[in-house]
Amino acid sequence: MKQTIKRLLAIAVALISVATASPAQAVGAQPPPQRLHATAYYGTLDVIAREVLNLRTRITTLDGRPVPGLPVSFVTTGxxxxxxxxxxxxxxxxxxxxxxxxxxxxLANLLVNGYDAIFSGNRWFRPVMAHNNIGIG
Structure with missing residues (x-):
């Protein structure tokens, strides 16, 4: 009887040590962030009004599915x-x-270097950036 209890305790300790040694296999472990693809589109610059027009980007998963709800910052390149x-x-x-x-x-930097559309990433998706040019519109 004592040997059976000792064996059960040894098995339980072994199982607990395996479960704590490999947290990636534990229940509820978070998968790594997914990679994305971003495409930026040609924008325009209104020099007189000093405005950028139609800065646009599309973010998808690598298999082409659109990803809604991501905050994207549009910044000058350089x-x-x-x-x-x-x-x-x-x-x-x-x-x-x-x-x-x-x-x-x-304005010269905008016309020469263009702009970048940047998603900074979160716990589900990796950061991604796309670049395109701006022309006078």
Whole structure:
């Protein structure tokens, strides 16, 4: 009887040590963040009004499914000045239709280098960035 109890206790201790040694296999473990794909579209610049128009990006999973509800920041390439922020819709598209350009942003930098659309990532998705140009509209 004592041997059976000792064996059961030894088995229980072994099972507990295996479960605590490999947390990735534990129940409720979070999978690693998923990779995404982003595409930025050509934007335009209204020089007189000092506004950027139609800055747009689409974020999808690697197999092409759109990802809604992601906050996307639109920034200048190079200087990294913030221009606007939008959230992806059901088609995975985030768009800043028109937004004023703050004075420290160089219009020449926008025209030469373009803009970046950046999703900073969260616990489900990895960060992703897309780049495109801006022309005079």
């Amino acid at each position: 200087e990294r000045w913030f221009m606007c922020e939008a959230t992806t819709d059901w088609n995975g598209v985030a768009e800043c239709r028109n937004g004023p350009i703050p004075p420290p942003i160089s």
